[in-house]
Amino acid sequence: MSGWALESNAYLMETKVVIQENSEVILSVTNLQAAIDGSEILKGLNLEVKAGEIHAIMGLNGSGKSTFSKVLAGHPDYEVTSGEVLFQGQNLLALEPHERATGGLFLAFQYPLEIPGVSNRDFLRVAYNSHLKAQGQAEIDVFDFDDLIEEKLDVVKMDASFLDRSVNEGFSGGEKKRNEILQMALLAPKLTILDETDSGLDIDALKTVASGVNQLATAENATVLITHYQRLLNYVVPDYVHVVADGRIIRTGDKELAQELEERGYEWVLEDASEVAV
Amino acid sequence: MGLQVSENGMAKAAETYLSRLLSVVAAEPLTQLALPELRQAARALVQEQSFPSARDEEWRFSDISELLALELEAAKPLSEKNLEAIAPIPNRPETQNSRLVFVNGVYVESLSSRSGLPQDVTAGSLANLCSQPELKSQIEQRLGHASGHNEVFTALNTAGFQDAAVIWVPRQVQLSTPIQLVHYALTEAQTAVISQPRCLVLAETGSHLTLVEEYYSRGQGQTFVNAVMEVWLEANAQIDHVRLQDEAKTTFHIAKTAVTQARDSRYTCTAVDLGSQVSRHHLEIYQTGEQTETRLYGLSAIAGDQLSDTHSLISLSQPHGSADQLHKCIISDRAHAVFSGKVYVSQSAQHTQAAQLNRNLLLSDKSRVDTKPQLEIIADNVKCAHGATVSQLAADEIFYLQSRGISPNQAQQLLIYGFAMEIIEKITIASLRESLTQQITEWTRW
Known part of the structure; x- marks a missing residue:
């Protein structure tokens, strides 16, 4: 079994280079x-993500x-104890979360947070303007922003009335996730990490969210889906499926690996990994 | 022993202070407003009480002893020219022609306008309205008769108010134009002045009224504003009451709003406290009929060394009543907020639904809040909830905003803004809602 795992990894590394x-x-x-409250969670994770x-x-x-x-993302509760993260060649760990x-x-x-009293529209505009400001561009006014955001609503099939409600307040689980994708559509990131965006969604909401992610994926940006x-x-x-256990990536494969995990569970990967380690 | 003497000394000073205040405020009552029995009874009530101290349960958290240091005088009449120069009236398109302006408790015709109101709606000053004997006797039956009239500062106001605003909406009149009531406290010199605004509001059966009550102060001297408003809702009447206190930091503001609600009436009060060095608003609601509805929203946003105290009482005595209260405080610097909210549900008030929540946001290490939500329920078939929260800005919320590119400073600003807007949004007068939104935006820019 262990031989199979090694072979499989070698094969993938080869294809990766080609593609x-x-x-x-x-x-x-x-x-x-990285650690939280002194207990180590990430124990030497390696990953490379390329455009597209x-x-x-x-x-x-x-x-x-x-x-x-x-x-x-720079959550203040976590302490990075070792390692390096380069984001577009820059030391990511030296930057503040908003940077x-x-x-x-x-x-x-x-779990997107609720911000009572702040309308979704205001929140999105302030966020968009911080991006413009960081790029040395002039802020967008209220009217131009309204045109821009209404265009983006289509990506997640959201009704304009969502813009005038408080950020995520009283939103259903699916609405909150769609609102996250709306923010992604607006801010057009280079790298998107979706943290269990699929959990708790019914199939229709899942399809809407997935379609949004697919529409926004281009050859210039990249997406990391974290999912159970x-x-x-x-x-x-x-393009790649990675299995994380005990703070490390223990196996990398293609979409077939995800299918296999679905059918066989995680135990066999974990066992393989421990055999390799021995 | 030394302490004993000084405490006695304090008590004595406080006693003398009240008697002195009584003579100051009673010096020049307008003849047509003599109201001898009412005044006499109120004077007696003041005389039998002492100046509030921390030993009184109702004043435990609010130290108003600084007031004792003020050598208060009655306000002198101001010239019309001066008035217009120092009393800029907030321009509200909604109330351009439905506005009553009082300066130091006295009606100022030249700054007021009531041309936008129907003839059958009474809105004006007691001094003028007293010339109509029938109206005068109607007013006398209500004025000074609300529950809670015996509280010391309320009685002081009754004993010596110089004039009063009277707003009387007749049966079934559903007034679409809001009425603005502005109270200015003005000083022309470096004197300390007492001003006693007074207002009587009556909404007869089935009538509707939107009322905007605003308090401002200007001038070099210090002012003690001791305001009393009595509000009566007859059966099925509806009042939407917005109250803004934005006086200068040289002002002590003590106010009573006493509301009596008859059956099926609906009363909403949105009270915003931003100004004054020391402010205390005592809001009392008495539901006296079945199926009445009360909604109270409050916001205190204070900084520096300000004290803002809201004491509320909602007394439900009949079945099927409902009460919903949300009071929020944003406290910065060394400021101190107090909230004491009592909901009393008597034995006969079955099927009551009451909810009360006080939320406080502390923005600095030295800011302070004392909160005391209280439910007293005798009835056994009711749905009641109450609570209080005290918090700083939530780190998770700041991180969420930061993860969207918003700087930590701007994130804090946005969260404080949102906290305040939950109350500001309830205000139905668009121009006031917008100017307060602007004020809150500026207030949070730090």
Whole structure:
């Protein structure tokens, strides 16, 4: 079994070179280690993401996959203890969370927060203007922004009335996730990390969200899907599937790997990995 | 022993203070407003009480002893020219022709306008209206008769108010034009002045009224504004009451709003407190009929060394009543907010639905809030909930906004703004809602 795993990895590395030879490296994570409240969650994670790619990161609860997304976005509760993250060639870990965002990193939250009293429209405009400001451009006025945002609503089939409600307040689970994709559509990030965006969604909402992600994926940007289930990957087809366990990527494959995980569960990958380690 | 003497000394000073205030405020009552019995009874009520101290349960958290240091005088009449120069009236298109302006508690005709109101709606000053004997006797039956009239500052107002605003909406008149009531406290010199605004509002059976009550102060001297408003809703009447207190930091503001609701009436109050060095608003609601509805929204946004105290009482005594209260405080610097909200549900008030929530946002290490939500329920078949929260800005919310490219400063600003807007949004007068939104936006820019 262990031989199979090694062979499979070798095969993938080869194809990767062939397909993505000339693409820009957007994210390069080397030996990333991170802890929360002193307990280590990420234990040496390595990942490279190039323009035009869609990666899926899968794993059991507590494997560290969500932590990985939060560390990349700069959540203050997590402490990076070791490793390096280059984002478009820049040291990502030296940047404040808002600088990472205006630099082109976008995290779609697993549990988007509610901000009572702030309209979705105002929130989106302030966010969009911070991006313009960071790029040295003039801020957009209210009217031009209204035109822009209404155009983006189509991507997630959202009604304009959502813009005048408080941010995520009283939104259903599906509406909150669609609102995350709307923000992504507006901010046009270089790298999007979707943290369990599919969890808790019914099939229609899942299709809408997936269609939004597909519409926004281009040859210049990249997407990392963090998910527990293979279901999302039927609609957003990944180039690579990584399995995370105990804070490391223990296996990398293509979309067939996700299918296999769905059918056989995670135990066999974990066993393989421990045999390799021995 | 030394302490004993000084405490006695304080108490004595406080006693003398009240008697002195009584003589100051009673010095020049207008003859047609003598109201001898009412005044006499109120004076007696003041005389039997002492100046509030921290030992009184109702004043435990609010220290108003600074007031004792003011050598207050009655306000002198101001020239019309001066008035217009120092009292800029907020321009509200909605109330351009339905506006009553009082300066130091006295009606100013030249700054007021009531041409936009139907003839059968009474809106004016008590001093003028008293010339109509029938109306005078109607007014006398209500004025000073609301529950809670015996509280010391309320009685002080009754004992000596110089004039009063009277708003009387007749049966079934559903007034679409809002009425604006502006109270200015003005000082021309460096004197300390007491001003006692008074207002009587009556909405007869089935009538509708939107009322905007605004308090401002200007001038070099200090002012003590001691305001009382009595509101009566007859059966099925509806009042939407907006109250803004934005006085200068040289002002002490103590106010009572006493509301009596008859059956099927609906009363909403949205009160915003931004100004004054020390402010205390005592809001009392008495539901006296079945199926009445009360909604109270409040916002205090204070900084520096301000104290803002809201004491509310909602007393439900009949079945099927409902009450919904949300009071929010944003406290910055060394400011201090107090909320004490009592909901009393008597034995006969079955099927009551009441909810009360006080939310506080502390923006600095030295800011402080004392909150005391209280439910007293005797009836057994009711749905009641209450609570209070005290928090700083939530780190998770800031991170969420930051992850969208918004700087931490701007994120904080947006969150404070949102916290305040939950109340501001309830205001139905568009121009006031917009100017307050602007004010809050500026207030949060730090």
